[in-house]
Amino acid sequence: MKGKFARRLLASAIAVLLLGWAPQAAVAGQKAGTAADDCTDGVNVPNRYNKPFCVKKDEIFIFAANYKPFEASVDDQRQAGAVFDTVIGNKLRQAFPNLKIKYATWDYPVRYEDLQAAGVVPDIILDNPYQRIARDLKPRGWVQDMTPMIQQGGLDLSKLNQGAVEQVKSRSAGKMYGVPVFENDYVLYYNKKIFDKFGVKYPKSGMTYDQVYRLAKKLTRQVGTDAYKGYMQHPDTYLQYNQSGLYPFVPTDSWTPKPEDAKVDLTTPGWEELGDNLDRFLTIPHNGFTTVDDFLKGDMSRPGHLAMAVDTLSRLPTYAGSNVFIKPDDAPEYDELRKSIDVGVTSIPVLKKGSKATYQPNQTAAFIPPQSSHQQDAFNIVKWLVSEQGQTELSSHAIKGVLQTPAVEDSFGKAIPELSKVDTSGVYWGSNAVLKNYQNTKYWDIPMYKVFRQHVLTDGMDVSSALSVAEKEDIPAYIKAQTDAGLDW
Incomplete structure (x- = not known):
């Protein structure tokens, strides 16, 4: 699935x-x-x-x-x-x-x-x-x-x-x-049925990660044989489109540095703060990361058992009940899965109180x-x-x-009738983070997934070590392999 x-x-x-x-x-x-x-x-x-x-x-x-x-x-x-x-x-x-x-x-x-x-x-x-x-x-x-x-x-x-x-x-x-x-911005989806079931107030625009973390802990629970997860956010996109506007590449004296001169810096306090912020969600007991698709039904065995997920805006019409962007043969399956959710949507959490910076x-x-x-x-x-x-x-x-x-x-959403039932005021809330200090760098499609999916979730490293290994070992090896293969991205 x-x-x-x-x-x-x-x-x-x-x-x-x-x-x-x-x-x-x-x-x-x-x-x-x-x-x-x-x-x-x-x-x-x-x-x-x-x-x-x-x-x-x-x-x-x-x-x-x-x-x-x-x-x-x-x-x-x-x-x-x-x-x-x-x-x-x-x-x-x-x-x-x-x-x-x-x-x-x-x-x-x-x-x-x-x-x-x-x-x-x-x-x-x-x-x-x-x-x-x-x-x-x-x-x-x-x-x-x-x-x-x-x-x-x-x-x-x-x-x-x-x-x-x-x-x-x-x-x-x-x-x-x-x-x-x-x-196709990232937004925070929430299943009203789970919030209502446990008497928890819905998330709203401008909430900090601290506030959403407390919600996630409340909603990660089990009732009989029904297990509920509180929160899913893909760690790759979280780092790549980070809300601090951090750029992993170190400026050089040219827009086209040689491969051996292309360096990254993932061990500054800003990167470590970003990593620690997400890591706490992943370590909530029984809230281990699987996939944001679980909001409807991805890897979980039962649909509608994930309370919140950060995912792309393009899923909203389907979650709200519209089949206009679903292949006709798949519509009956989605109609059945949607019975387990009552979708709400708002902006993603912000890093600190008063901030309005969403993802890049x-x-x-x-x-x-x-x-x-x-x-x-x-x-x-x-x-x-x-x-x-x-x-x-x-x-x-x-x-x-x-x-x-x-x-x-x-x-x-005016052209999609099903969205008339959904409060979409959070879609345009805030401002996308603006990338900083990218001048005189060459962009490489580096394996940022190594940080969380490999080193934290699979290897069991702490965030600081994962960032360090990615910076000093994984990314230089990747750039060298790409260069040796005649590629420059």
Whole structure:
């Protein structure tokens, strides 16, 4: 159930934009108009599913990856566009009636490597900049500094979520390879049925970890043969998107330091305080970490026995009773599981009283590759996506916008009837932590999971030792292995 659940769930969606077609890049034997009878003046993209997929010269091709709700609806040609169209695609086409917009989701049916092999480069790519710039986009040469077009196009980045803007810069060597579009933020879910059963008040926005820890202890208990866990928070995301804005890499004198000069620092007091804060939840008797999927039913044998879980916002519509982002064959299973929960949602706990810092953004940004032959049209679409009109449309489908005006915030979830029963005021509460001291560093997708999942939960180390071993042994060995393999992320 764990694997199936993680693949299926998550809710809401957005996507958009274009794809560039470079005839000189088409692979041999696949010239325009010869790949398929219905692909005149285009390129047919071969894929592992042997499904037809044609990108035409006059289309603006939008390709989205790493946002699961987009994958909820698949037709008999293994194309998944219905969710995107519902959330933003139809409105986008209305806004640009003179453009031919084609949309695809990663693996439905094509992947990055399929497009690359066919010589097709998307006009707009929607993906998470946190890891995917270094892992998928930059190695293919599919990023450019968008700063000139942002400035010339009058897009004011200061009006967007600054945590999201700084995160893009940190992955772009101080430039802007992409523009933030929406967030799949982390929130605190709670099962009202468990709180009501034990007469405990619900969590609310602005609560500290200290306060939530006391709730977790109260709600980790057993009644007869029913065992309840109080709290789950994934330790990897807790450290990676940490609320202190800490960056693991040590600044150098260059944005592109040599691998041997790339160093991390995980043993400062700030990192140890973060680690100790979460460690106490993991050591509550009978509250051992398994998976945040347990909120519905992941590894636990019975559904609805986890009181609180920090997880992504995209799960909210499904938890609230909507099947719009669930594959039809899976709907009966979710209908049954939901009988065990009455979902509440609020912001994640804060590190100290008075703070309003939530996680760093778990965002999707829009990238316009330099190979696109529709640069201006692509940028106009990106600009529309972050306008109040585009952001209000996204927010109405329970997708958190990066433009947080009253109109955008007030529209949250309005297009999903099941959310009318849920207090969602905590979704826009607070501000995403802003990354600090990332200048003159090179981002490596380092194995932060070693700290908790390996050394604390498996090896039994204390947090201080786990951070030290990760800093001095695990991460340097990882960077060396990646370098030896010819990789730079």
